Amino acid sequence: MRRSKAIPAIAVMAGAALMLTACGGSGGGDQGNGSNGGGLAGAAVAKGESGDTYTAPKVSDIGPVTVSTDKPFTAYNNATADANQSYNTFALIQVLARPFIPDGNNKVLLNKDVMDSVDVTSTNPQTITWKIKKGVTWSDGAPWNCKDFYLTYLADSGLAMKPDGKTAYFNAASTTGYSQISSAKCQDDQTMVTTFSTPFADYKSLFGFSDDLLPAHILEKQTGVSDITQVTPQSSADVLTKVSDFWNTGWKGFKADLAPASGPYMIKDWAQGSSITLVRNPKWAGNPGGPSQITLKAIPDSNAQVQALQNNEEQVLSSAQPDSNAATTLQGLGSSGITYGANAGLxxxxxxxxxxxxxxxxxxxxxxxxxxxxxxxxxxxxxxxxxxxxxxxxxxxxxxxxxxxxxxxxxxxxxxxxxxxxxxxxxxxxxxxxxxxxxxxxxxxxxxxxxxxxxxxxxxxxxxxxxxxxxxxxxxxxxxxxxxxxxxxxxxxxxxxxxxxxxxxxxxxxxxxxxxxxxxxxxxxxxxxxxxxxxxxxxxxxxxxxxxxxxxxxxxxxxxxxxxxxxxNMWAYTGDIDRAYFQSYFGALWNANEWQKPNS
Missing domain, CATH: 3.10.105.10 (Dipeptide-binding Protein; Domain 3)
Structure with missing residues (x-):
């Protein structure tokens, strides 16, 4: 579960689920008003989803968009125990690609922009084969491949222990699922094969769902390790120390040369404690997103968020910690072209x-x-x-x-x-x-x-x-x-x-x-x-x-x-956006690449 300034367990929940947010939560469903003729329920379905898969749709350029949320982004590596929190995920959902993504109803979809397939290739022992799409790269041009998956396994398995036998080298927020992997091998650059010592039904929660699929080539360069796949939980203390030290601390905050993107957007700028700005990733494997730039601003007071929306200083408001007075104000702005929504998330x-x-x-x-x-x-x-x-x-x-x-x-x-x-x-x-x-x-x-x-x-x-x-x-x-x-x-x-x-x-x-x-x-x-x-x-x-x-x-x-x-969760948006929806785990930006002008 993840702290929601506002981390994963086994069964996919039908109809509801445990991010520190899932299917509309309890009671009543969505509350909403405004000019969105399609309704808020329709906005929970991604435009690019088809059956159990997702492909980013072709959309038009709508220019820059500003979005508000409660608290600021703090770390590119959101998988460490001391950094893991919702407000990092709210930005990273568009920055870091992952094999599976959920829609607004928490239906888990295979990301076909970056994956060919994820299959159970054996049940005894349970073996999952992850086939990565050829040609997928990071924004710096390096391949997005099996090495990145292997680094995630190495860091999140909790198996690399210090000489005392009690302390893990990697300060992982969660080892669930990864700790059950008895073998993680790169069959080739596009294929990761994971074998489990005991069955793990929630394998779709691994490798990226919690922002943990990070650039192995950056870590290799920073640590002098030539091939991360040759580092194992049993490697020497000096090797594990330098690898884990960088993974634990090297990706705090944001440094442009250390934090490339694999998703539709890349981080352009970060104002600590205030905002993070995303622009389109020119190396993104899928169709370009609608907004040319997304600025995610931290405004702790949701009443101030409402004021910014009314002043058109932002086009989308999103709050995981809403104030009742702010909600009352938003509920009265439908005639001004502002659409309001609220639901109980996971x-x-x-x-x-x-x-x-x-x-x-x-x-x-x-x-x-x-x-x-x-x-x-x-x-x-x-x-x-x-x-x-x-x-x-x-x-x-x-x-x-x-x-x-x-x-x-x-x-x-x-x-x-x-x-x-x-x-x-x-x-x-x-x-x-x-x-x-x-x-x-x-x-x-x-x-x-x-x-x-x-x-x-x-x-x-x-x-x-x-x-x-x-x-x-x-x-x-x-x-x-x-x-x-x-x-x-x-x-x-x-x-x-x-x-x-x-x-x-x-x-x-x-x-x-x-x-x-x-x-x-x-x-x-x-x-x-x-x-x-x-x-x-x-x-x-x-x-x-x-x-x-x-x-x-x-x-x-x-x-x-x-x-x-x-x-x-509470959100609202102006008439400059066709539809928005607060996804319970990934926030308002979960489908920001799909945003368009109304009737475009």
Missing amino acids: NFEHLDLQLKRPIFQDIAVRKAFGECINRNELVDKLIKQVQPDAKPFNSLLFFPGSPGYADNYSDKLTASADTAKKTLTDDGWALGPDGIMAKNGQKLSFKISHTDIPRRKQTVALIQSECKAAGIDVQDDTDPNFLDKRVSDGDYDVALFAWSVPPFHSSSVATYHTGQGQNWNGISDKTADDAFDQAVKQTDPAAAVPFYQAADKALSETYSTFPLFQPP
């Missing part, structure tokens, strides 16, 4: 309790904190104006309407200050003269850390009031850069952010399995681990569901992470 806002903190090693404290949170109040005051049918979210692994969804949290997050008080007093906590619980000289006080998105500050304010009645002192810790490093370092008492989830259940393994790359708050539960281990071995997606259900329930009983609600 992402969910949640609270992670840092289990390294002594105060949260007391399960009574964790229980009481959950019991005092009123999620209905949060939804009513913060979400329903954007999505009227929104409800509290009650799972970590499943979305409402998908097979396997069960409510594991309504009996734990009960919105009862009295129940929370009793839980604490039964555990030896006592109410002090200041109205705050204390035990053994320690007050029950901690901070909730989050970014500067206005709705998150409002969330904390409501929780502060709700839990104060239970004698719990909650402090607000607003840090605009919280998701850049602190969250992945585990530097918090409680973290408030959203997970955005790709359409593969296996994404949850990296987050909730003991010792995995995105398990930042230290959750460890043997029942959940065992269930995950069984789930990822299933070849039938339906057979995996009971194991994921067992993991989901076991995790809820640790009282270590609390799902709050699905923050709706």
Whole structure:
């Protein structure tokens, strides 16, 4: 699953899925108004999709386009644990090619612009053969080929271990699926053959779906390695050190000579903390995109995004963290030619309790904190104006309407200050003269850390009031850069952010399995681990569901992470664009290459 400033698990979910966003999410579908005669549902289908494949369509030049989003792009390599986040993906979807891409409904499509085929060529052992289309190149002219796939396997498998036997050389956000590959071989420049030690049904989530298909030729040049395919997890320490050091740190931010493109667009400019500008990639294998230039601007305040749209300073607004006032304004602009849309994607806002903190090693404290949170109040005051049918979210692994969804949290997050008080007093906590619980000289006080998105500050304010009645002192810790490093370092008492989830259940393994790359708050539960281990071995997606259900329930009983609600995705666009749609995992730019003027 991926933090959505706003990472992959096993079965492709039918109708809904886990990016830290999938099929329209729960409840009600799309909300929308405006002048788009085709309707928002039609905009979720890519113009270039045919059956289970995608080919970029021929389109006309529409000139430059500006798009707003909540937070800025930070890293070209979005596959490291300390960089992985939604707002990198929102830009990189048009920059880095990948074998499979989803449409707005999270239907996974074979990318025929760069791939001839991806086939299961053996079931025992499971073997997948990836056939790359001839002539595909990076924007610097180097071939996009099997070496790039091999580098992804080497970095993301988690098999290259340092001499201590405990620490991986590569700081991969997720090893799920890759760690099950027993052999990855380049049969030739256009053919990668992967053999799995145990079956992995979500193989379509590998090699690029999570922005991890990076230029091997750049790494070779920077490290002096002549052929990356000759480097294995068992190579010498000096070789693995220089290769992993560059992969871990060399692609932070953007440097033009180190970050070529393989997709329809290439990065022209990056203003740190502000914007990223894309232009057409002249070496792109498919048809050129419609916009001649795309500027993706970070505007944390969605009301300011609305103002920019009204002033025609931008043509598309996209927000994974919308504000209810902004939604109200947009809903009234249909007569001005502005089309508005909102839906519940595959992402969910949640609270992670840092289990390294002594105060949260007391399960009574964790229980009481959950019991005092009123999620209905949060939804009513913060979400329903954007999505009227929104409800509290009650799972970590499943979305409402998908097979396997069960409510594991309504009996734990009960919105009862009295129940929370009793839980604490039964555990030896006592109410002090200041109205705050204390035990053994320690007050029950901690901070909730989050970014500067206005709705998150409002969330904390409501929780502060709700839990104060239970004698719990909650402090607000607003840090605009919280998701850049602190969250992945585990530097918090409680973290408030959203997970955005790709359409593969296996994404949850990296987050909730003991010792995995995105398990930042230290959750460890043997029942959940065992269930995950069984789930990822299933070849039938339906057979995996009971194991994921067992993991989901076991995790809820640790009282270590609390799902709050699905923050709706909100987008809008002017009459200068024929149609736009916020794809739940890849954002508004997922089909930007297809954008046209209306009626063109």
